[in-house]
Amino acid sequence: MQRRQFLATAAATALVGCQDASRTLEGCFAGADMARGHALRDLLRGGALPGPAVVRRVRVVVAGGGIAGLAAARALRLAGVEDFALLELEDEAGGNSRAGSVLGRACPRGAHYLPVPGDGAPEVQDLLEELGLRQRVAGRWRYDEFTLCHSPQERLHWQGRWHYGLLPVEGVAPGTLAQYRRFAERVQAFARSGAFAMPTFANFGSNEAPAPALLALDAMTFAGWQAREGLDDAHLRWYLDYCCRDDYGAGSGVVSAWAGIHYFASRHGFAVPDEGERDGEADEGVLTWPEGNGFLARRLAAPLAAAGQLFTGHSVLRIAEERHGVQVDALDHASGQVVRWQAERCVVALPLPLALAVVQQPPPFLRAAALGHAAAPWVVTNLAIAAPLADAPGAAPAWDNVVYDDPTPGGLGYVDAGHQRLDARAALAAPTVLSYYQALGDMQGARAQLAQRPWQHWAQAAIGALAQPHPDLARRIERVEVTRYGHAMAVPRPGRLETLSRIGIQRPTINTSLLLNGERPRALPTPATARLAFAHADWSGYSVFEEAFTRGHGAGLQAAI
Ligand SMILES: Cc1cc2nc3c(=O)[nH]c(=O)nc-3n(C[C@H](O)[C@H](O)[C@H](O)COP(=O)(O)OP(=O)(O)OC[C@H]3O[C@@H](n4cnc5c(N)ncnc54)[C@H](O)[C@@H]3O)c2cc1C
Numbered sequence: 001m002q003r004r005q006f007l008a009t010a011a012a013t014a015l016v017g018c019q020d021a022s023r024t025l026e027g028c029f030a031g032a033d034m035a036r037g038h039a040l041r042d043l044l045r046g047g048a049l050p051g052p053a054v055v056r057r058v059r060v061v062v063a064g065g066g067i068a069g070l071a072a073a074r075a076l077r078l079a080g081v082e083d084f085a086l087l088e089l090e091d092e093a094g095g096n097s098r099a100g101s102v103l104g105r106a107c108p109r110g111a112h113y114l115p116v117p118g119d120g121a122p123e124v125q126d127l128l129e130e131l132g133l134r135q136r137v138a139g140r141w142r143y144d145e146f147t148l149c150h151s152p153q154e155r156l157h158w159q160g161r162w163h164y165g166l167l168p169v170e171g172v173a174p175g176t177l178a179q180y181r182r183f184a185e186r187v188q189a190f191a192r193s194g195a196f197a198m199p200t201f202a203n204f205g206s207n208e209a210p211a212p213a214l215l216a217l218d219a220m221t222f223a224g225w226q227a228r229e230g231l232d233d234a235h236l237r238w239y240l241d242y243c244c245r246d247d248y249g250a251g252s253g254v255v256s257a258w259a260g261i262h263y264f265a266s267r268h269g270f271a272v273p274d275e276g277e278r279d280g281e282a283d284e285g286v287l288t289w290p291e292g293n294g295f296l297a298r299r300l301a302a303p304l305a306a307a308g309q310l311f312t313g314h315s316v317l318r319i320a321e322e323r324h325g326v327q328v329d330a331l332d333h334a335s336g337q338v339v340r341w342q343a344e345r346c347v348v349a350l351p352l353p354l355a356l357a358v359v360q361q362p363p364p365f366l367r368a369a370a371l372g373h374a375a376a377p378w379v380v381t382n383l384a385i386a387a388p389l390a391d392a393p394g395a396a397p398a399w400d401n402v403v404y405d406d407p408t409p410g411g412l413g414y415v416d417a418g419h420q421r422l423d424a425r426a427a428l429a430a431p432t433v434l435s436y437y438q439a440l441g442d443m444q445g446a447r448a449q450l451a452q453r454p455w456q457h458w459a460q461a462a463i464g465a466l467a468q469p470h471p472d473l474a475r476r477i478e479r480v481e482v483t484r485y486g487h488a489m490a491v492p493r494p495g496r497l498e499t500l501s502r503i504g505i506q507r508p509t510i511n512t513s514l515l516l517n518g519e520r521p522r523a524l525p526t527p528a529t530a531r532l533a534f535a536h537a538d539w540s541g542y543s544v545f546e547e548a549f550t551r552g553h554g555a556g557l558q559a560a561i
Contacts, residue, residue, distance in 0.1 A: 025456065025459065025474075025477065025480060026478070026479050026480070027455055027456070027459055027479055027480030027481055027482065028455060028480075028481055028482075029455050029481070029482050029483070029484065030100060030109070030382075030481040030482065030483055031098060031100060031109040031110075031380070031481075031483030031484075032090065032098075032109075032483060032484065032485055033089075033090060033091075034450070034451065034484055034486060036089060036090070036315070036333070037089070037486065038451075040089065040315045040317075040331075041357075043317065043331075044317065044357045044358065049317050049318055049329065049338075050317075050331070050338045051338065052329055052337075052338045052339060052340035053335075053337040053338055053339070054337060054338075054339045054340070055339075055340045055341075055342060056085070056339060056340070056341050056342070057341070057342045057343070058083050058084050058085045058341060058342075058343050059081060059083040059084055059343060059344050059345070060076060060081060060083070060084040060085075060343055060344065060345050060346065060347065060559045060560070061084065061085055061086075061087060061326065061328045061341045061343045061345075061346045061347070062076075062084060062085070062086040062087070062346075062347040062349055062556075062559075063087055063316040063319060063328060063330075063346060063347065063348050063349060063350055063358070064087070064088065064089075064095070064316070064348070064349035064350040064351075064354075064536065065086050065087070065088030065090075065093035065094070065095065065301070065310065065312065065349070066093075066094065066095025066096060066097065066349060066536070066537075066548060067094070067095060067096075067097050067293075067296070067297065067300075067537075067545055067548035067549050067552065068349040068535040068536045068537065068548040068549070068551050068552035068555070069086055069088070069093070069095075069347065069349030069535070069552060070086070070093060070094070070297060070300035070301055070304070070552065071123075071127075071300070071535075071548065071549040071550075071551075071552025071553045071556065072347040072349055072533075072535055072552040072553070072555045072556035072559065073086050073300070073304050073309065073310075073556065074127075074300060074552075074553070074556065075552070075553045075554075075555075075556025075557050075560065076556045076559060076560050077303070078556075079556070079557060079560035080560070081559075081560045082307065082309070084309055084343075085309060085311055085341060086304055086309055086310050086311065087311050087314040087315075087316050087328070087330045087341075088310070088311065088312045088313075088314060089313075089314065089315045089316070090312060090313070091312050091313050092301075092312060093297060093300075093301040093304075093310060093312060094110075094294055094297030094298065094301065095110075095297075096110040096111055096485065096488060096489065096543065097110055097111040097292070097293040097294060097296065097297045097545065098110055098294050098297060099291030099292060099293075099294020099295065099297070099298065100291070100294070100382065100481065100483070101291070101433075102382050102384040102433050102479055102480075102481050103384045103431070103478060103479055105290075105384060105417060105418075105431060105432065105433045106289075106290040106291040106294075106417060106433075107290065107291060107292070107382050107417040107433035107435055108291060108292025108293065108294055108380070108415070108417070108435050109292075109294065109380055109382070109483045110292070110293070110294075110378075110380060110483065110485070110488075111292055111293035111294075111545060112288060112292030112293060112415050112435065113149065113286050113287065113288040113292065113293070114286070114287045114288075114293060114296070114545045114546075115267055115268065115285065115286055115287070116143055116148075116285035116286070116287060117198075117546060118197075118198060118267070120197045120198055120199065121198060121199060121546045121550060123549060123550050123553045124545070124546050124549050124550065127296075127300075127549065128143070128287075131296075131299055132144070133147050133287065143285060143287065144287075146420065146422075147287045147288070147289065147420075148285050148286070148287060149285075149286040149287070149288045149399050149419075149420070150399070150419060150420060152164060152395060152396055152397075152398040152399070153286065153398055153399050153400060154166050154398050154399070154400040154401075154402070155394075155395040155396075155397075155398040155400075155401055155402070156168065156402050156403075156404055157392060157401070157402070157403045157404060157468065157469045158404040158405075159404075160392060160393075160468075161392055161393050161394035161395075162391070162392055162393070162394035162395040162396075162401075162469065163394055163395055164395045164398075166239065166242065166400075166402055167180070167235070167239050168235040168238075168239070168404065172235055175233065176233045176235050176236065177272070179231055179232075179233040179236050180233075180236060180270075180272055181272045182229070182230075182231065183229075183231055183236060183240075183270060184269075184270045184271060184272045186229065186261075187261065187264045187265050187269055187270040188269065188270075190261050190264075190265040191264075191265040191266075191269055193213075195210070195211055195213070195214055195265075196261065196262050196265035196266040197266055198266040198267055198544070198546050198547075199525070199540065199546045199547045199550040199551070200262070200266070200497075200540055200541075200547065201500075201501065201525040201539075201540060210497060210498075210501050214258055214497065215497065215498055217256065217257040217258040217261060218256050218257070218258040218494060218495060218496070218497035218498050219256075219494055219495065219498075220256065220257050220494060221252065221253055221254065221255065221256060221257065221494060222240065222244060222252035222253075222255050222256065222257045222259065222260030222261070223237075223241075223251075223252045223253040224257065225257035225260065225261075226240065226252065237252070238404065240252050240260060241253075242402070242412070243260075243263050243264075244259070244260055244263070245410060245412060245439040245441070245442070246412055246437075246439065247263050247542065247544065248263075248376070248439075248441070248489070248490075248491055248492055248542050248543075249375075249376025249377075249378060249439040249440070249441040249488060249489045249491055249543075250376050250439065250441025250442050250491045250493075251441070251442050253442075254441060254442060254491060254493060255491060255492050255493060256492055256493060256494040256495070256496065256497065257494075258492070258497050259492035259496075259497075259541075259542060262542075288399065288415075288419075288420065289420065290417045290418070290420060291417070292415075292435075293545060296545070311330070311332075313332065313333040313334055314330040314331065314332055314333070314339070315330060315331045315333065316328060316329070316330045316350065316354075316358050317329045317330060317331055317338065317358060318358055318360060319346055319348060319358050319359045319360065319532070320360040320361075321346075321359075321360070321361075321529060321530070321531045321532055325342055325343060325344055325531070326342075326343045326344070326345060326346040326531050326532065327340060327341070327342060327343075328340070328341040328343060328346055329341075344531070345531050345532070345533065345558075345559040346531065346532050346533075346559070347532075347533050347534075347535060347552075347555045347556060347558075347559050348532055348533070348534045348535070348536075348555075349534075349535045349536055349552055349555065350536060351375070351487060351536055351538050352366075352369055352370045352373045352490075352536065352538040352539070353370060353373065353375075353487065355370070355534065355536070356370040359532065363529050363532075365503045365527055366527075366534065368499065368502075368503055369499065369500060369503050369527070369538075369539065371499075372493070372495060372496060372499050373490060373538060374441075374490070374491045374493055375487035375488060375489060375490055375491065375538075376439055376440060376441030376488055376489055376490075376491050377440040377441070377443075377446045377447050377450055377484075377485060377486050377487065377488060378437070378438065378439055378440060378484075378485040378488035378489070379410075379437075379438040379440065379450065379458050379461075379482060379483070379484055379485070380435055380436070380437055380438075380482070380483040380485075381435070381436040381438070381458050381459060381461070381462040381480060381481075381482050381483075382433050382434070382435050382436075382480065382481045382482070382483070383414075383433065383434045383435075383436065383459075383462060383463075383473070383477050383480055384431070384432075384433050384477065384478045384479045384480070384481075385431065385432060385433075385434065385473075385476045385477060385478060386431045386476065386478055387431070387476065389470040389472055389473055389476055390470060390471055390472045391469060391470065392468065392469040392470075397416065397419075398416075398419070399415055399416060399419040399420075400413060400414075400415050401413050401414050401415070401416070401469075403465055403466065403468065403469065405468075406465045407464060407465060408438060408461045408462070408464060408465040409438065409440065409442075409443050409446075409461075410438040410439045410440045410441070410442060410443055410446075411436070411437075411438055411461070411462075411465045412436075412437040412438065412439060413436070413437070413465075414434040414435055414436040414437070414462075414466065415434070415435050415437075416432055416433075416434055417432055417433040417434070417435065418430055418431075418432030418433070431478075434466075436462035436465065436466070438458075438461065438462075441491050447486050447487075450484045450485075450486055451486070455480065455481075455482040458482045458484075459477075459480040459482065462480075463477070488543075489537070489542070489543035490537065490538045490540070490541055490542055490543050491542075492541040492542040496541035497541060499541075500539065500540065500541050503527055503539075525539070525540075525550070525551055525554055526551070526554040526555050526557075526558045527539060528555070528558055533554075533555035533556075533558040533559050534555065535548075535551040535552045535554065535555035535556075536548065536551065537551070539551055
């Protein structure tokens with residue numbers, strides 16, 4: 001959706017590396033509606049909320065249509081509950097996993113990949129099976145070849161050349177390789193301990209706190225842990241910092257050592273590059289689509305829209321738990337009216353600060369969780385190009401392309417929406433969209449800048465970041481669309497695991513086999529009151545698909561009981 005159109009001759013003139021200074025750069029802000037979010041905040045702060053013009057009744061309301069809310073809705077349907085309404089503030093469901101398109105070319109506006117889920121995430125495995133992306137063939141699980149990220153997956157622009165993988169390897173000193181090996185050994189030991197799982201909280205048994213060793217890691221920063229371990233190599237530190245910013249929105253000086261290690265130990269590990277791998281990560285399957293995880297969000301939302309259960313453009317203002325039911329007031333942005341929903345239960349699939357703002361007489365565990373919550377701002381700049389760019393020498397174009405000395409704050413490189421095309425030669429020549437990511441959790445005043453700076457500022461930042469490997473980028477851009485997230489994702493700062501695991505003990509034990517007639521009864525993480533079930537990646541302290549989906553699934557089942 002294009003909310004504001006600008007033509008920016010002046011800005012284009014200033015673009016780094018621009019060889020045709022008189023060119024007009026066309027673009028706009030798109031995706032998340034910051035103005036609507038701010039209007040909601042002002043309304044909630046103002047105190048006196050408008051009264052309802054209409055009253056409706058449903059069995060369950062799902063507040064928030066990100067991955068957690070969509071997963072809750074799916075779980076309700078699987079459990080046989082069709083009488084529900086999902087209320088979403090934006091004009092499209094999906095939250096941080098929404099897709100978009102620029103000049104008709106699909107691209108992510110936020111999340112862009114899902115690692116092949118391990119056995120600790122059976123709910124996610126089930127979803128992929130349902131969507132036909134995971135099949136059992138001759139006794140083995142196989143993932144859809146069109147969806148598994150094609151090779152080459154990643155490359156790093158470093159010392160004027162592209163290198164395969166994201167860890168600097170070629171020509172580094174023996175001492176650097178020795179530190180890579182030491183870190184790999186540490187990760188292997190942590191992974192073997194079984195204490196790191198994805199999703200995280202499904203790993204702790206009911207009423208069981210994390211082991212003291214995990215809490216010790218949770219108490220310090222990842223950078224502090226590296227210093228304690230003598231892991232001081234500049235390349236290793238750069239890589240670990242990049243990984244933290246990529247998954248948690250802030251660097252290794254901000255996130256906890258538990259989170260930093262969890263990134264590797266819960267999923268793909270860390271393989272020593274000179275022992276068979278092209279980079280620091282073991283050869284891991286990654287699922288991706290041209291539109292990123294928007295593919296999954298849309299597949300989850302489609303049946304709800306068809307069944308009239310999805311209400312987009314509805315901002316939840318108030319959730320009041322009462323003796324005989326729940327009242328949910330939502331502003332319908334199309335009519336300007338407040339609709340009151342009377343329900344038996346409500347799934348609160350909202351970011352923590354929003355949940356705290358709208359739930360009346362919030363339960364103590366919600367207050368406690370919101371207290372230490374910090375969220376990182378993010379920017380995604382989608383650059384549509386008609387033809388291949390000039391490229392630095394070295395490794396061939398990959399799906400994920402990262403610049404080592406990226407001059408742009410929080411810059412994480414770009415993914416190419418055209419990467420999954422099957423005909424490699426045609427793919428290289430065809431128009432595509434490059435999605436450049438910036439995680440701004442380390443940047444002072446980032447949120448104010450997001451609100452104040454024009455889209456051209458972010459376009460220039462992306463172009464400047466990529467000027468070295470692609471000097472002709474500014475000249476080749478057809479259109480730019482910038483998506484801003486003021487409070488994109490939870491940052492797992494020291495102490496977060498301790499706080500949230502204490503709260504997570506609130507969850508009930510749900511026998512999913514009773515509800516779904518399945519084979520996998522297990523407790524799912526669902527902080528809940530009598531009528532409210534809470535679900536959002538924020539409850540995990542960090543934001544990835546597996547966390548949001550598993551929590552949403554658990555909350556949906558809880559609401560279906
Ligand atoms: C730029 C970016 C890139 C990412 N990349 C990846 C990736 O590649 N892989 C990955 O696994 N994860 C990624 N993530 C993490 C991503 O946040 C999670 O994967 C997941 O989408 C989180 O879902 P959620 O439902 O917990 O939260 P959200 O996406 O925050 O969903 C909350 C929903 O509630 C809605 N809402 C808020 N207030 C109200 C209200 N008052 N009334 C009604 N609705 C409301 C919001 O509009 C939103 O739709 C990325 C995140 C960002 C920001």
